[in-house]
Amino acid sequence: MEYRKALRDVQDGKVKPFYICYGTEAFFMNEFIERLATALVEPEHREMAIVRFATNEQTIDEIVDEAETMPFLVPSKLILVRDSVLFAAGRDSSKLEHRPERLMNYMSEPLDSSVLVFLVQHEKLDERKKLVKYAKDKDAVIAFSPMPAEEIIQWLARRAEKQGRRIEPGAAEELLKRVGSEMSTLAAEIDKLCLHAGTEGTVTAEAVASLVPASTEQSVFKLTEEIAALRTENALALYYDLLKQREEPIKLTALLVRQFRNMLFVKELDKQGYTPQQMASQLGLHPYAAKITAEQAKRFSFERLAAVLARLAELDYEMKTGRVEKTLGLELFLLRTGSEGGA
Incomplete structure (x- = not known):
């Protein structure tokens, strides 16, 4: 699944019981998790309703036990799992004993009140694994790959537009040249430039040159x-x-x-x-x-x-x-x- 579609689905209330998020673009992966958290959990309940695990620290049995446990004092909970063992391609360096079949059984009958999200910060998943094939069949796999320069420029324009500003094409290119393609840095800089441009203003190449130091x-x-x-x-x-x-x-x-x-x-x-x-x-x-x-x-x-x-x-x-x-x-x-x- 393309991550923009996944974002739209979450905004429309179409939340799946589990997701496998993989790729190297951490900014958009974090954005998706934040949208999920906003849709599922009230701000004051986040501490109780968001649970974090890592497969190099906890076994899949512990993770599934949590997913199968009803949430306490909240309607639903979000379980975030950093994974480099179950879904990732490459050698398993974990010293823990995992039982993938336990997770497969859970994924076939997930609890409605739990949303289980695996975060795999690898370029690829191991397509040979049954867990990966099953998640793909359920359209629950989301790729977060780096954007080409042309798409980054379009993304900068959309971000400026959401703030009631516009950005000159030359300004977007200059911004890329100065700070590179790291999305969190680009987001911070375009927000700063929009603030400088003022309501219904335009972000210019001159503003980028004067306000954004090159890395x-x-x-x-x-x-x-x-x-x-x-x-x-x-x-x-x-x-x-x-x-x-x-x-x-x-x-x-x-x-x-x-x-x-x-x-x-x-x-x-x-x-x-x-x-x-x-x-x-x-x-x-x-x-x-x-x-x-x-x-x-x-x-x-x-x-x-x-x-x-x-x-x-x-x-x-x-x-x-x-x-x-x-x-x-x-x-x-x-x-x-x-x-x-x-x-």
Whole structure:
């Protein structure tokens, strides 16, 4: 089930007795849980009506016992279970003995007054497991996957619209460039910008530039972009700004290593015919980050990327052994790499 449909169903009072929520987008998973809690539990009863478990700490017998117990002084209860054992793909590292058949029996005849939600923060479920197949047959599995950049921009526009504001497309793109694709950060920043815009106001790119500081990681994205575009002066100006923010050159070097390594991987995956979504999955990146990395990688050959990575490895060693002054060492790297271009 797509999570937006699940949200609509909850708003319409169509609540299932159990859900399996999986994926890496924690912001939307938490949003769904909050909607469920609002629909099921009065604010003053939350402490009694919301029960939390984890399958690496409690057995499935304990969890099902709770689900089969009538709620006390409240009409219904919400049972939240952090799971990395029963539904997730991968090796079971839990030392507890679980009986999946007990949960299967409960799911076939759930208690009306309990809503049981398993939270699986893994990219995939284990499709071979009977529990997963059964939950899918009941349309109780909800995927929470990272949004592509285009959908994030639409989501930002909808969030602004709900607050009686609008956001320029350029402003949404600038916001993504500055803070990245972490949804909770984006939500906080767009809410702040809407407040600044005022009733029926417009969030502009200028407002984003003046009110939203770029994260270190996003600044390194920009730094790499400036190097790739041979804008050495811009790259140095950005580096000096990072130094003013007391960013450590060794940390910046490590982030540059990661970005150039990802560019090399993206070029190789592109050569093998991978789609941007598949690249993101392979590299453990958000689709937006994979898209930006692929655009940057086009400006470099395989040989140049390998040479830059070798130089960064050498710089990292020299910094850590005191052979070069850290600030000067990274500055010289930027000058040299920018002047040589990407061919």
